[in-house]
Amino acid sequence: MATHHITVPAGFVAAGVAAGIKANGAEDVAIFAAERDVSTAVLTTRNQVVGAPVLWCRQVMPAGRGRARAMVVNSGCSNVCTGRRGLRDAEEMARLTARHLTERGGPAVAPEKILVASTGVIGRPLPMDRVRAGIASVVGRLGRRHDDAALRAIMTTDTREKSAVVQTRVGRKPVTVAGIAKGAGMIAPSLATMISVITTDAAVTPAALHRALRDASAGSFNAVTIDSDTSTSDTMVAMASGEAGGKPLTGRSPGYRKFAEALAEVCGELARAMAADGEGATRLIEVRVRRARTAADAETAAKSVANSPLVKTAVHGRDPNWGRIVMALGKSAATIDPDKLRVRIGDVLVFSRGKGRPFDEAKARAALGADEVVIECDLGLGRGGFTALTCDLSHEYVTINADYHT
């Protein structure tokens, strides 16, 4: 039975097909489309090496916001480090999608209104014959019943499908925000990338949508670190159809905050699902840093703990080894005073006033064995807070990434 998510907000259609790009025969081409050009925001990777699709998105939407009709995505090949040919291929994906959407009826679609994302192996050219056939076929299937096929078409090493739908009210109008995401390693076995598509029926200006997306990603996707590696293709797109009605929200509208909260909730759910599905992960780790000197310090400290392979292996082994947590805080660029620091594993206080406390080891081990492990670090220095999301480091991570061959 199909679950619905990305087309729940009115004004969107989606579909996914298997075009033979992935070797395993799974879906690998998807289109997410609005019925007309709608308010859109896009965020792309901070890696300095970026794929051709990222360059295309930046070319057609230089400020990261504007109006777009659709997004076309393929998995199985990331079109990264593929030279001029890669740029031509990304542009052709946009042109083909625009042409087929125009032929489908409705207002004519310009290629510049089509965003493109690709995920998969780095350094190989796209098999364009298959991509072309895939795009033609997927446009024919666009509708509100193929959410799942569209979601599967953006997945690579993911073991679980990740979607979220949140409903809220903006003024008196019910508004829906829905999202899907893929990503299991910041970069997976020679595959790349996180991709997320968010749809909403809210009426919202491109600038307000961009701001809400940026703010939401800071506390969600940008808080996830599976392996400290940043992919060359990360792309997040939010499209707002306006079907919920009303005047488009700006950043100053009274309803903006409610809308931004719903968007942040969708991003938060997707980010947690992504961390929990990290390569080789057996559980989610939440590193909550509180009372850091500054917000930036909180993020630095939380990510230092979340990226520490020694912390991640200790969680995997259910070892309440607080020395590694304290080490990871201390090595970070954030200000730390061991005498003011308090560390909890779950709700077990393990460290305060510069040294370890006697604690109930069985209880700490149980907290480390939970599906969601919480490590709380109260720095006692100020008001900065940040929660980083990661997963444990298991044998399976090494198997996935070492035993796999390109």
Next chain:
Amino acid sequence: MATHHITVPAGFVAAGVAAGIKANGAEDVAIFAAERDVSTAVLTTRNQVVGAPVLWCRQVMPAGRGRARAMVVNSGCSNVCTGRRGLRDAEEMARLTARHLTERGGPAVAPEKILVASTGVIGRPLPMDRVRAGIASVVGRLGRRHDDAALRAIMTTDTREKSAVVQTRVGRKPVTVAGIAKGAGMIAPSLATMISVITTDAAVTPAALHRALRDASAGSFNAVTIDSDTSTSDTMVAMASGEAGGKPLTGRSPGYRKFAEALAEVCGELARAMAADGEGATRLIEVRVRRARTAADAETAAKSVANSPLVKTAVHGRDPNWGRIVMALGKSAATIDPDKLRVRIGDVLVFSRGKGRPFDEAKARAALGADEVVIECDLGLGRGGFTALTCDLSHEYVTINADYHT
């Protein structure tokens, strides 16, 4: 048969004994001593959380240089996060060592002339009864025949002994520099730390020795990253007996450069041995970054590649997956221009002008299977260079760090 290293330079004695601090009955207390107070330099960890022994070293040698008589080291317990009791214990180790050395004869020794280092589990108090007995016993064995026992006494999860001896000439005088080191994870299974002791018979001022040690460590120990985790106890000490004769070298002496080169060579050998013996390592990885915009950029870029778990697992799996190398360069804060970048695995060119090159895969796999794997990244932007040292990431790393319980 014992090998000699740390006491090869004239003017030093050493010994190591098993005092019962380590559970496995191996040597765990060592003393390295000069026959009088000699020119000494000490570098300690940059982690903000530091052990009591590090605080003691900083207290007695605030500028990191001066004159010292000896260094006392224990393994099996790092005396980190142990509160006031830890500080008292570190000081007592210095006092006891000073007293026993004084009783042994020769000029009286002040406790402030004794440096202290401890390595092992974080957060447990030192078993001082055993430490006291160990110090008494080890002073009785000091001589030039117990180098190996002294070296074993500083080891934790190391699988190999790491020592180096280099001979050079300063002016017309033959000079010897010798060193030993331990360290397998930047922090090992709830154990800590890198420790290195360097001796030389050169006559050199504390300031010149400090400068030479700092410069040597920048390109050697500070270039090593096993797991990006920085321990709370890292300590390097260099002592110069002056027995080779001559006026003490300053940074401006004509012989300084030759001496500094010999010291750098010793540190370089020890650092390579440390990287090759990284937890779970099956081979050494040298990441050579050339022609970076600046020297700082070169270090940032080299360490980003050396710390990338995806690069380390790819090397482990002998997978010539250059996409991960390019990704790791791109995510770093160093300036990268993919169009100017050239990447080699061994001597196989795999990437240039923004894309992968056709290459001999068998040859690249062979280069990745060598004991010493070289990844060369020519950024084509300037004159900065840096070589980072690391090891592959194997199942054994996860076993050592997850399956081990404190």
